[in-house]
């Protein structure tokens with residue numbers, strides 16, 4: 702995918718008429734009432750039926766090098782599903798996704814070892830992103846400082862299960878942001894953490910963008926989307942409602958949400 706696109710821009714992600722369907726096994730029988738659940742348990746019946754959720758319905762877009770793209774839409778509209786598919790973590794039912802380089806998904810649920818200390822998770826996370834031991838050593842202090850985990854005591858040497866959800870999310874963001882990514886996918890990271898961490902992470906996303914990658918940001922925080930992204934894609938019921946300059950798309954989305962309240 703080294704070819705340049707219109708205007709000499711380099712495409713980094715091409716999503717071509719993608720459909721994503723979740724298959725849920727054993728969710729078909731019973732109406733979900735307490736009595737039907739009790740009767741299933743009493744009769745030792747399982748429910749073998751298969752249900753499908755058509756989460757993404759034929760979306761297409763091309764992302765270019767240097768772009769920061771916001772993904773917005775109401776709950777369940779398919780934003781996280783789209784990001785996971787671009788990261789290669791979910792198969793498409795039809796259509797295709799092409800990426801240039803390795804996309805990295807940074808989600809608030811990104812896997813970390815809760816029984817290991819923050820310190821061990823930093824090392825493992827960096828190694829998993831392909832850094833060498835020498836690079837990890839060089840970056841370690843910067844990551845811990847950026848996360849602010851040690852601001853009120855030596856928390857980095859405690860197991861991650863003792864962290865608040867905001868502290869965990871900050872550490873995940875700090876690890877992922879320590880590396881320059883070809884395609885960085887961020888799911889709601891900016892909505893966790895306090896105001897000063899949000900400011901730092903917004904600044905870091907801008908830096909990552911300058912360092913040439915493409916950034917996708919899923920967020921319900923429209924102010925963060927306006928600050929960070931120049932282009933925004935609005936998804937609703939798995940379909941793209943608008944794709945264009947952030948100001949225009951967020952305005953349309955806000956009008957739509959006002960109309961629903």
Ligand SMILES: Nc1ncnc2c1ncn2[C@@H]1O[C@H](COP(=O)(O)OP(=O)(O)OP(=O)(O)O)[C@@H](O)[C@H]1O
Nearest residue numbers: 723725754756774775776777778779780781782783
């Ligand atoms: N693991 C899963 N199994 C089955 N269905 C799922 C799964 N994850 C998401 N879905 C369904 O897919 C649809 C899209 O969900 P998704 O999480 O992508 O939405 P979202 O726009 O990110 O929502 P939110 O803003 O609430 O985070 C929803 O109908 C949801 O119920």
